[in-house]
Amino acid sequence: MRLTCDVDVVNRLLPSHNLKKSGRSCHSQLSIGKKTGIQNKDGTVYLMICTVKDRNGTKFALRDNVEQIFGRFICEGKATIRIKDPPKDLCLSKGDPLQLKSFLNLVKVGAQGKDLGKVTLSSLSIPSAKKVEKPKTKLVILNRRDYPMTTNFPSSLEQLQVSKCSVKRVDSRILQLKHLQVLNLSENCLKELPDLMENLKNLRELNLSVNQLSHFPMVLCKPKLAEALSVLDISHNELTVLPPHLCLLRHLVHLKLDHNKLITLPVTIGRLSQLKFLTASHNELQCLPASFLRLQLESLDMFCNPFSAEEQTPSQDNVEFPTLMEITARAIKAKRLLYDEESLHGHLCQYLDSARTCWCGGYCFQCATRYVQKMDMCRISPNVTSVDLFGRKEAPVESYLCSQKCLQRFRSNPYAYWRK
Template sequence: MKLYANVDIVNRRLASHGMKGNNKKIKSHVAIGKKPLEDGQKEIFIMVSNTQQRQGMKFPIIGNIEQVFTRLVNEGKTTIRFKEPENDLCIHGDPIEVKSFLSVLKKVLSGQDVEKLTLSALQPLSNKQIAGPKRKLTVAKRSEYPVKEGFPQTLTHVKINGIRLAKIDKRILKLMNLTELDLMENEIEILPEDCEALTRLSILNVASNKINVIPRGFSAGQLSNTLTSLNLTSNSIKLLPNHVCQLAQLVSFHIDENELTQLPPSLGNLSKLKILTATNNKIKFLPGSSAALRLEKLDISNNPWDESQARVVSNKLTGVSNLLELSACQVITHKIKYEPEDMFPQLLRYLESVMFCPCKKPIWNNVARAMVKLQLARISSSVSCNGLKEINMDAFLCSSKCLKTFVNNPFAF
């Protein structure tokens, strides 16, 4: 069992005499292994190897561990206190890997199935092994692209810029440890449908490509749980689909320099969004849900904003919605899960076209539409909009009551 993590070995004797040690964490291999003894028995050790301890520093386990501190294990931190020598082994690594390591250590200490455990041979590591698994990959030339070597599963950061990449390599989409992916300045046209293996991806930069399609699976799947930053600047996007607003963890969203004429109706559902930039598009008004945003930075400069007077554009409200709309409303309200193969494509598109009244009720055709002035300072602490203080937002309302309330005060909801 091996663990690659930041390690600090603290000498408790120095501390007891008021002396300080190095107190600097070093990237190290921590292994649980067994060493054959002369009498045929095997002794189990923890061995720490790094650039300063290439031969490895060994600590006996059985009868030699005073305490294991696990209060911060969910943050990937643990401390193993040895009796002899009087050292504390302070470990900070990946939470999942640390927990797996402690699980094996617990079995060793309890004597459960020790012979069945896969333990390391306590041998000195090579320079390559000491360097640890590869975490970052940068490709700036086509000749550097790992066509044959592939992408190590240990990668957390991948940066591939300016090599005319036409699509995202499927091997990249299987990197379970990937947290940041930068594919800026390529020729990608479509974002991937299936990102289910990217369980840790937090930052995605695909600026300066040729993206014109954002499939439903991209925003409705795994990335809706992890993606916090999305940069779509300088692409060819004419329509930002409403399902993009299912990326509920987004904090930073950049969609500058595209061909957008409007933003998705459910934009206000991005409750964690703090930074939104949509400069140099063709946007005329913000969606009505924008009143729910609470941003730190909003930059929507260089758009042809509609400066007409506030007004009711249309009123198609009827007493009762049709059966299709009533059924769809139940699916959305109760968050009933569905897959594309569960229904006809027409019904799927209908569900995805959902809008929300400011009262949070899902709506489709049985609506009233109103243009209302939005004071930008109400939704963002920092605003850039070519000097404009307020612009029109286009709202869809579910009832006469909501229409009246919204026209009088769009922030009343």
């Protein structure tokens, strides 16, 4: 029986000598077994603790030698075994709760001196260095020569960086790393991401900067991944548009879009309610969607965008009569009916996705009048980088009005809608 966890061996006599314990846990392998060969005459069962520094291990006889087992926090992977002689406490932590439970049961049986004939005991041999080494959680590869070709990535990895390796596609071995939380694939030659990327359901931070992505990778909007991601860096790519599905990344806090070729931002961007840091400098943005003003950011950088859209007042021409298709589509959006390409024709889905929001909260499509107003970006963030070298902090915002009624309300008081 073996168990891998962190162990802190505390000498109980230290406080009585006015000394403090070191208090450092060591990644260890614990085994319960009997000594082999001639030493096995008495058949004593031992508990052995092996660490990287002490691979030969420290052995504690079990029979009548365990004063108490503290197992209140087994479900958190923690427990303490109090040994009588020598007077030491073995504080176990970071163990697998199930394995820890069965291990402690065996310790109990061993301490009572009962027959362990039916249980498979370990041989108390010296473990290999690999077994007592702390599992690797972080790996940085900044050179193609260091890229593992014949070996696997350690399955315990939580942070992985593979940069400057001219990677063209994401290695399928990376997609197997179930514990991965931070993945940095910057400065490579990625043009797309594989669908299996969805398997990385613990991924919190993804860095795809300085690659060759010309389309936003839709796999990031799949439920498992979209729910997990909080930091996304997709700067220095070749993106021209972002899909409306971007709003599915509901827990996104930090979004970097700098140095792309974005002409516009998705009309749904205002739904990223957790977003606090947004940078979209050096793009081709001419104006912003109205929902942009719903964001509440801590910092915003839109430096070096053309923002050339002229101010435009709404006209009466377009809001006369909506078509039957538009009335239906408005109802589908208003009732939040679910649709996908299995239930509706693809072009109808695209049509529904192109919905614009009027300031009254209603949805509109072609039957809407557009107007553009310059808005101060300080409204949505206390820290705004100026949009140009002249220090201006205003940008044109494009809005739509869905009906004659909304147009009348707008005309009677053009700024009323902007108030929160």
